[in-house]
Amino acid sequence: MRSLTIGGRVNLLSVLAVAGLLLVTGLSLMKLDGVMRAEIADRTKKTVEVAHSVVSHYQAQEQLGVMTRPQAQAAALSTLRALRYGQDDYFWVNDMQPRMVMHPFSPQLEGQDLSTKTDADGVFMFREMTEIARRDGAGFLNYRWAKPGQEEPASKVSYVKAFKPWGWVIGSGVYTDQIVAAVARAALTLGGMALAVALAMGVAGWMLGRSVAGPVVALADRMKRLADGDKATAIPGLARHDEIGRMAGALEVFRDAAIANDRLEAEAVAQRAAAEEERVLVEAEKARVAEEDRVAVVALGQGLQAMANGDLTHRMTAQVAARSEQLKSDFNTAIAQLEQAVAVVVDNVAAIRSGSSEISQASDDLSRRTEQQAASLEETAAALDEITATVNRTADGARQASGVVQAARGDAEKSGQVVRDAVEAMTAIEQSSAQIGNIIGVIDEIAFQTNLLALNAGVEAARAGDAGRGFAVVASEVRALAQRSAEAAKEIKTLISASGQQVGAGVTLVGQTGEALQRIVSRVAEIDGLVSEISASAQEQATGLQQVNTAVNQMDQVTQQNAAMVEQSTAASHSLAQEADVLASSVSRFRTGHAAAPVAVRKPAPAAAPAPARTPEPVAQTIAALKTVGRGGARKPALAVVTDGWEEF
Template sequence: MRPSIKGKILLLTILPLVLGGMALTWFNAINMQSDGQEKIKRFHLQLLADKNNALRLRTQIAFGAIEKFFQDAQPDNIGEQLHQRGEEFHRGIQKYYNLKSKQLNAEELKKAIIDYVKFYRYDDGRGYFWINDLKPRMIMHPIVSRLDGMDLSQYKDPNGVELFNEMVRVVKTQDSGLVRYQWLNSSTDKIEDKISYVFLFKPFNWILGTGEYKSILQAKYQVLAKETIAKLRYGKDGYFWINDYQANMIMHPIKPSLNGKNMAGLKDSQGVYFMQEFVKLAKTKGEGFVNYSWPKPGVEGERPKLSYIKSFEPWAWIIGTGIYIDDIDLLVAKERMAVEKGINRMVYENTGVGFLFCFFLLLLVYVFVNQTLNKPIQQMMCFLEDLTRGKLNIRLDIQTKDELGKMAGALNYFTGNLHRVMQDIQSSAEVLSSASSQLSATTTQIEQTTQGVKGGTQEAAQAMQLTIENISEIAGSISEINENLSHIQGNIALTQKGAEKGSDAILDIDATMQKITTNSEEVIEIMDVINDIINQTKMLSTNAAIEAARAGEFGKGFAVVADEVGKLAESSKGASSKISRTVKSSAHNVEEGARVTKKTEQALNEIMGQIGGIAQQVEKVAQHMVLQNQQMQEMDQASEKIIEISESNVTAMVELSSAMQQVDSTTGELNQMALRLQQHVKRFEL
C-alpha cells in the first residue's frame, strides 16, 4: 500500500521533531552534566577557599602576637622598660635615704645605701644595680666585685665606646638616660649587646644604673611568644605550632615531645615530606599552603590535612596551623549526590516536558495537516470524482489563503463557468428547438399573411387616396382658425391697455388716500391743542371764581363772568371731542379705502398677468396651427409615396412566399440538431 500525502507530510513533519527533541534532550543532559561537574568543582574550590581564608586569618592573629613580642624586644621598647624599672628603684632608694638620713651619720648612710643597692635584685635574681661616681670610679658592682674602686674613665667596650664616660655625660646633661654598649654576659660567658639605664643620685652625686642584655630580653620575649601561641585555639581542635628554617620543632602544643627535634625526615603515608615543604615555602614565598596527611585525634589512621605557614624572618621562625579537610570530601560527596540527583530530576522533567511538548506539537501538526492539507485534498478528490460524473452544481468549501485555497477557488471558478456554459447550451437548445417549431409555424402564417397583405396593400393604396383628399380639407380649416386667432390677439391687446389705465387710476386714488390720512392726523393734533386750551380756560374760570369768592360783594359780577367762561369751555370741550371722533372715524375709513384700493391694484395686476399668459398661449396656438398646416402638406406628400411603396410591396410579397418555403425546410433541420444537443446536455447535473 502506497503512503498517502497525509502520511508523507506527517512523516516529514514528525520525524525531524522527534529527532530534534531527542537531540535537544541529549544536548541538555550533556550540558547539565557539564554544569553539574563545574558546580561541584566550584563548590570544592569555594570550600577550599573558605578554609584557606580561615587559616590565613587565624594565622595572621598568631603572627600579630609574635610581632608584638618582637616589638617589645626592640631596644627602644627595652629602654622604656628599663626606664620604668630604674625610676621605680630611684623612688624606692630615695625613700630609704630619707628614712636612714635621720638615723645615721654621713658615712653610715653611704654604707647603708651601698648595701641596699648591692643586695637588690629583680627578674628572679638576674637583674641588679651598680654604683659609680662622676670621675668615673666604680663604687660598687654586685656581680663583678673586682671593679670596685677602679677608675673607669679609660674603659672601652670592643667597639671603642667609653661607656662610663657616656654615663657621666648623660646624667650631667639630663639627670638620667640610656646608654648602649657591649658587656660580658656571665651566663653565656660572651660579650653581648647591652642597654643600661642610669640616673644621678643627687645626695651623693652617684650614678646608679641597671642594664639588660639584648639576647636575654629577646629570649625572654620569645618564651612569652611561644607560651602565648601554645595557648591559642580555634574551632574544635585548631592550634598553632612553630618550627625554624632547619625544620626543628620549636613549639608544638599538642605533642610537646616533638619540641627541639628535627622534623625534616617526617613524611606522611603518601610520601610527602611536609616539614621540608613548610621550610621551602617559607624561604621562597614567605607563606603558603601545603596538603598532606596527619593523624587525627579520635580517628584511626591519617586524614587529609591542609596547613598554612608564614615565616617570621627576624627570629627565623615558621608559624603554622592546619585543619583536617576530610569533611570537605564528605561535603563534596554530598554536593555531588545532590547535584546528580538534581540533574537526573531535571533530565527526567525536561524529557517528560519534551515528550509532552512533542506530543502536543505532533497533535497540533496532525490537526493542522488534517485541516489545512488532508481535508482540502480529500474534498478536491471527491469534487473531481463528482465532476467526472457530470455534477456541475457542486462547489468546494475551502476558505484558506494558501495554494490549496487558490486551487479550490480556481476549480470553483472553472466549474461555475462550465455550469453557466452548459446552462446556456441547454437554454439555447431549448430555445432553438422551440424557435425552430415556432419558425416553422410562423413561416406558414407568413405565407398565408403575405397573401392577405397583398390584397390589403391594394386596399391601403385606395384608402390613402381618400386620406389625401381629407388632408386637403383639414388644411383649409386650419387656415380659417389662424384668421380667428389673429382677431383674438387684437382684442387681448386692447384689454391689456384698459387694465393698465385702471391700474394707473388706482395708484392716483392711493396717493389721495395717503394725503387724507396725513391731514386727518394734523387735525387730530390741532384738536389736542384746543383741548389743552379748554382745560386751561376751565382752570382760569375756577381760579377766577375762587378769587371772586374772596372779594365778597365786590367780586360777585366777576364770579358770574367766570361761571359763564367755565360753561363755554365745557361746551367747547364737548364740541372738540365730537370733532376728534369724527376725524378719527374718517381716518379709519380712509385706511380701509386704502386697503381696498391695494387689493384692487393687486387684482388688476393679476388680471394683466393672466391676459399676458392668454396672449402667449394664443400666440403658441397660432404657431402650432402654422406647423400643423405644414405637416398636413408633408402628410399629403408622404401618402403619395406610400401608394408607390404599396405597389412595390405586392411584388415583394410574392418573392417572400417563395423564401418562406425554403425557411420551413431549414427549420426542420435545426429542430433535429436541437434535439441531439438536449440529449448531450442531460448527461450533466445542472
C-alpha cells in the first residue's frame, strides 16, 4: 500500500466497491432462492394438512355411523381427486405397501405396486415416501417427475402425511422449475444493474484520482525546487479553496520564511561586528573594577577570619576604593557592637547556669511524685471501668429479657385472637358446607330431570326412524352425562357431610386451644412485671455507677495532664541547663577588650526524699463509695469527697 500513488489508491477503492456490490448481488440471489423454496415447501405442507383434515372428516362420519368405511373412503377420494391449487398442483393417495390408491392425472397407476417405481435419477420415491410416513408421520422428499404437457422430467418437492386409521399416505408436490426461472430473471436484472453501477463507479474513481493526484504532484515538484534553493518561482494552486489550496498556502509561508531568513543572516553579521568592539571596551573596565574589589574583599576576608578565630578586637585599616568605604565602616561598626554584646553575655552566663540547676532539681522531685500519683489513679480508673462495664451488661441483659417477655406476651395475645378468628372461620365453613349440600341436592334433581328428558328424546327419535338417528345419538350422550352428573353430585354430598363433621370437631379443638393460650397470656404478664422490676433496679445501679466512673475518669485525665506538664517542665529545665553550659563554652573563646566578671557557682539543693507509695485518700474514699453503690446504696457522698485531699499537686 505504501508504494501505491494517490490515483492508484482511489482506483483500488473503486475496485473494492464493485467487488462488494457483486458479492451482495450473489448473496441476494441465493437468499431469494432459499426464501422461494421455503415458501413453496410451507404452502405444500399446509395444503396436504388440509387434505388430511378432509379425510379425517369422512373418517369421523364413519365413526358416527353415518357412513360405512367403503362409503367414507370413496367420498374422501372423490373429494381429493377434484381438489386443485396453484396451476397444475394436485393430491394423490397411496397405502403402506406402497400401492397407488388415487392419482387424478394418472388413473392407470391406481392399484399398481409402486415399490419399484423410480424417478429420472433412479430414486425409489414412493418407497421413500412410505418410509417417511411410517417413521415420522410426515415429511418432505425431493425428486424429479414428469410434468403434464412436458416430456422432460422436472424437479419437484413433495410433502406426505400418514393417515393411520385407514393406512393411507396423502401427498402432494410442487414443481420447482418456476423458482429457477424466477431466480434467473432476478439474476439478469440485478446483474445488469450491478454492471451499470460498476462502470459508473470505475469512471468516477478514475476521474477523481486524476483530479486529486495532478495538483499534489505539481506541489511535490515545487517543494523539491524550493528545497534546492529556488525562491523566485510562484507556488501553484494558491487560488484553490480546498486542501490543495491550504497546502500551497503553507508552502508559500515556507518560501517567505526562507527569504526573511537570508535577510536576517545579513543583519546578524553586521551586529556581531559592532558587538565585538563594545565587548573589548567593557572588558577593560571590568578589569579595573575587579582589582579594586579584590583589595576590599581581601581586607574583609582578614577581618572575618579574625572574627571566626574569636578575636573581636580586629578592625579593617586597608585603603579601599570610594564605593567600598561604606562596607569598611559598616564592618568595623558591626564588630564593635558584637564585642560589647559578647561581653554582656559572658557576664550573665554564670547566673543562668546557677538558676537552671536549681530549677532542674525541683522539677525532678515534682515529676517523681506526680508519676506515682498518676499511676495509682490510673489503676483505680481501670478497675472502675471494669465494674461499670459489668453493671451495664447486667442492665442490658435485663432490658433484653424484658423486651423478650413483652414480645412473648404480644405473640400470645395475637395467637388468642388468631384462634378466635379460626373458630369464626370454621363456623362459616360449616355454614357454607350446609349451603353447598343444598345446592348439590338441586343439581341432583336437575340431573334426574335431564335424564328423563333425554329418555323421552330417545323414544321420540326411535319413532322417527332413520331421520332421527343423529338426534338419538345426541339424546343418549345427554342421558349419559346426566347420569354421571347425578353420581358426582351424590359423591360430593357425601364428602361435604364428612367435611362438616370434621369442621365441628376442629371448632371444639380450637376453642380448647384458645383457653390454654389465655392462661399462658396471664402467666407471661406476671413474668413481665417481675423482669421489669429487675430491669429498673439494674438501670438505676448502672446510672449511679456511670456518674462515679465519669468523675474518676475526669480526675484521671487531669492527673495525666499534670504529669505530662511536669515532664515537659523537667525536660525544659534540663535543656536550659545544657544550653547554658553550651553558651558558656561558646562565649569563652571570644577575646574582648573588657575584663570578664567573676562567675558565682551555687551549690544544688538536696534532693527531696521520695514519698512512700500509698493509696491517695480520694481514691480510697471512691472505692468505698463504689462498694456502697454495688449494694444499691446512695451515690451522692461518693461524688462529694472526690474534690478533697489533692494538695500534693
